[in-house]
Amino acid sequence: MPHLTFWFELASTYSYLSAMRIGPLASAAGVEVVWCPFLLGPIFQTQGWSTSPFNLYQAKGENMWRDMERQAKKHGLATITRPTDFPQNGLLAARLATIGADTPWGPDFVRSIYQAEFADGLNIADEVVLSECLTTVGQDGASLIKQAKTDQSIKDQLRQTTEDAQVSGLFGAPSFTTDDGELFWGNDRLEDAIEWALA
C-alpha cells in the first residue's frame, strides 16, 4: 500500500483541517498515512519569523480566521473557536504525539488535541487538557505526560523529525510527502497528494 506522510504542527490551524479530513480520504483511496508531528517554530525562525505569519501580517491573519470559519463549515467540522493565544505552545503536545505516532491511538489523540484547541478553545499547553485528550483515547494521561517530559529519546525524536522536515524542503504546515519525494503544502493540496501517492 502506498504511503503518504502527513506533516503537522499542533498549533497550526490548517493542520487541524487536514487531521480531521485525512483519515477517511486516505482510507477510501487505499493510501496509508504516516502521521508525523513536527515543530514549525524552529523553521519559522530560520525564515526570520518570531511568531506565526498570521500574527506578523494582520490582514493575512484576519483572512485566515475567517477562512477557517468557512472551511470548518464546508467540511462539516465544529464551529471554530479562536484560541485566546495564537499560536499556542504545542511542544508538550507534539512530544505526546511523537509517542503516539506509531500506535493505534495516535491519530485519535491528535484529532482530540485539535478539537480541544480549535473547536473548544482550550489551551493545549495545559497538562490537564492534554491528560483529558489522552483519557479520551483510552490512555493513561499522567504516565504518558511524565514520559513526554522526561524521556530524552522522545525529545530527540521530535527534534530529528523537525530537522528532517526542514531538509525535505518544508516551510509550513500541513505538508504532505509521497514515497517518491513529492512535496505538497497546505490543506488545499490533501486530495492532490493522495492522488499522487496512488500514481
Added chain:
Amino acid sequence: MPHLTFWFELASTYSYLSAMRIGPLASAAGVEVVWCPFLLGPIFQTQGWSTSPFNLYQAKGENMWRDMERQAKKHGLATITRPTDFPQNGLLAARLATIGADTPWGPDFVRSIYQAEFADGLNIADEVVLSECLTTVGQDGASLIKQAKTDQSIKDQLRQTTEDAQVSGLFGAPSFTTDDGELFWGNDRLEDAIEWALA
C-alpha cells in the same frame, strides 16, 4: 446577476491560474466577473517585503514553482515556463489592463498577457510583447501603449484600485470579493467565492 470582483496582479503566478479558469466557471454559475487589475508591490511594501515572498523564502518559492507545474497540468493549461526574472515589472501591463477593464477585449487581453508570461516565458515589461498581446485581441498596440504611458487618469485609476484593494483587506493575489464584502484569497478559493456570490 450577482458579481464577483476578481483582483489580480499581472506578475502573480496564482493570478494566472484564476484568470484562465474564472471565465467558464463564473459563466456556468451565472455570476458576472468584474476584472480588477491592481499592483501587489505597494501592498507587499507595507508588509515589509521588497520583493515577492516566493523570492524572500526560498523553500516556499521552490514549492510554488513545482506546484504551478502540477496545477497547470491539472487544469489543462500549457506547461509552465519560469520567467527569467520574477516577479516581472507588470506596471505598464496593469495600466493597459486598466484601460481594458470594462471593455469586451479586456479579459482576453489579460489572458494573453499571462500566456506570454508564464507559458511562453516572455517579459511583460517589454512593449513589443504587450503590443502583440493587444494585436491578438484586435486592438491597436501602439495607440493603447501610448495612452497607458501618458494618460494620467489611467495611472490614477490604477493607483486608486490598489488603494481600494488594501482598504478591502487584500494582502495577496488573486483575491475575490463578493457584493456583500466577503473576501477570498487565492486561486484555491475561486470555486468557493463563486458559490458565495450566488448565495
